[in-house]
Amino acid sequence: xxxxxxxxxxxxxxxxxxxxxxxxxxxxxxxxxxxxxxxxxxxxxxxxxxxxxxxxxxxxxxxxxxxxxxxxxxxxxxxxxxxxxxxxxxxxxxxxxxxxxxxxxxxxxxxxxxxxxxxxxxxxxxxxxxxxxxxxxxxxxxxxxxxxxxxxxxxxxxxxxxxxxxxxxxxxxxxxxxxxxxxxxxxxxxxxxxxxxxxxxxxxxxxxxxxxxxxxxxxxxxxxxxxxxxxxxxxxxxxxxxxxxxxxxxxxxxxxxxxxxxxxxxxxxxxxxxxxxxxxxxxxxxxxxxxxxxxxxxxxxxxxxxxxxxxxxxxxxxxxxxxxxxxxxxxxxxxxxxxxxxxxxxxxxxxxxxxxxxxxxxxxxxxxxxxxxxxxxxxxxxxxxxxxxxxxxxxxxxxxxxxxxxxxxxxxxxxxxxxxxxxxxxxxxxxxxxxxxxxxxxx
Numbered sequence: 001x002x003x004x005x006x007x008x009x010x011x012x013x014x015x016x017x018x019x020x021x022x023x024x025x026x027x028x029x030x031x032x033x034x035x036x037x038x039x040x041x042x043x044x045x046x047x048x049x050x051x052x053x054x055x056x057x058x059x060x061x062x063x064x065x066x067x068x069x070x071x072x073x074x075x076x077x078x079x080x081x082x083x084x085x086x087x088x089x090x091x092x093x094x095x096x097x098x099x100x101x102x103x104x105x106x107x108x109x110x111x112x113x114x115x116x117x118x119x120x121x122x123x124x125x126x127x128x129x130x131x132x133x134x135x136x137x138x139x140x141x142x143x144x145x146x147x148x149x150x151x152x153x154x155x156x157x158x159x160x161x162x163x164x165x166x167x168x169x170x171x172x173x174x175x176x177x178x179x180x181x182x183x184x185x186x187x188x189x190x191x192x193x194x195x196x197x198x199x200x201x202x203x204x205x206x207x208x209x210x211x212x213x214x215x216x217x218x219x220x221x222x223x224x225x226x227x228x229x230x231x232x233x234x235x236x237x238x239x240x241x242x243x244x245x246x247x248x249x250x251x252x253x254x255x256x257x258x259x260x261x262x263x264x265x266x267x268x269x270x271x272x273x274x275x276x277x278x279x280x281x282x283x284x285x286x287x288x289x290x291x292x293x294x295x296x297x298x299x300x301x302x303x304x305x306x307x308x309x310x311x312x313x314x315x316x317x318x319x320x321x322x323x324x325x326x327x328x329x330x331x332x333x334x335x336x337x338x339x340x341x342x343x344x345x346x347x348x349x350x351x352x353x354x355x356x357x358x359x360x361x362x363x364x365x366x367x368x369x370x371x372x373x374x375x376x377x378x379x380x381x382x383x384x385x386x387x388x389x390x391x392x393x394x395x396x397x398x399x400x401x402x403x404x405x406x407x408x409x410x411x412x413x414x415x416x417x418x419x420x421x422x423x424x425x426x427x428x429x430x431x432x433x434x435x436x437x438x439x440x441x442x443x
Contacts, residue, residue, distance in 0.1 A: 112299020123286030133276035140269035370432035
């Protein structure tokens with residue numbers, strides 16, 4: 001069952017027989033824990049991080065900008081309609097046309113609709129398809145940013161969970177050290193132990209006090225690191241859910257490999273980049289091909305702003321212009337652009353093959369890490385149980401005068417290490433799963 005981990009140090013009540021450790025214990029006990037007003041699960045933390053992460057926001061905006069580029073490139077393929085209003089004045093010189101013979105009179109009025117369409121434009125078509133591929137690249141990169149954010153949040157989240165567990169372990173170890181210090185004092189008073197045993201127990205108690213202080217600092221630092229990702233302001237009055245004991249099982253490698261091959265954004269981005277550069281070559285080659293366009297005009301273009309001229313002839317009418325643009329010579333600029341696009345394609349293909357190799361390498365490495373972490377969980381739990389039992393038996397044997405104080409101290413140290421190692425093992429497995437998720441998505 002998940003439990004809420006509140007930050008802060010619980011009030012410690014050391015027994016009065018611990019002379020040398022009382023001052024430090026009282027100092028820690030005086031630090032009251034603030035109230036956690038917000039309890040967050042991992043899903044809550046991820047949702048908040050997605051909302052406030054500037055890197056993910058920038059990646060999503062880049063994907064939306066790429067989508068607008070696609071919309072604009074598609075619009076360039078479609079016919080356009082404009083309404084033109086124009087008046088041209090030409091200085092008279094005694095002729096019908098005036099000073100500029102290109103103008104048909106002293107006054108020219110234009111009020112017409114102009115429709116333009118490209119009948120054959122391979123360059124614009126290639127640009128549209130390249131923009132579509134660029135949008136796919138941007139969306140894949142946004143997903144890469146999202147998965148990277150997930151890995152970061154999971155790492156910081158379980159760093160806080162582990163730090164809270166280690167704080168609890170330090171409190172338990174402190175209580176055990178206090179209890180043993182009391183036992184040595186009673187043993188000394190009864191003439192069953194030397195004063196050196198009391199000194200050794202008190203030294204162990206001081207070490208446990210320092211461990212508790214370090215555990216508190218580690219928890220505070222972990223909270224600060226997570227708070228930066230989760231909140232728009234700097235707040236620390238929150239708690240996290242401890243779900244280390246309910247980690248999902250690790251799937252079979254073929255299943256995970258299949259997910260990675262289908263759902264890896266790095267490979268998708270590299271594949272889309274190759275497609276983009278392929279259409280980039282077609283766009284560059286279009287500069288060597290002819291282009292055919294059609295323009296249709298309907299309206300008024302006359303010397304009088306009227307439907308009829310002075311001879312009652314129509315000023316309102318239509319006109320069609322068909323244009324065929326055939327490139328002849330541009331000093332090799334078009335062919336240079338083609339070679340440039342081909343070089344970009346070679347680079348994109350090289351990046352694609354590297355992304356595929358990198359995916360396989362990371363997949364094997366992350367899976368080995370997760371498998372090893374999962375395989376060690378039972379061993380770590382067993383070591384923890386044995387260490388706790390060893391300490392219990394060693395203390396009983398010490399009270400019976402069968403072992404020295406050094407064996408008790410050694411058993412206490414072993415138990416501290418076993419507790420922390422067990423929590424580290426659970427966190428290691430969770431982080432290994434998160435790393436796999438950056439390659440495969442949720443599974």
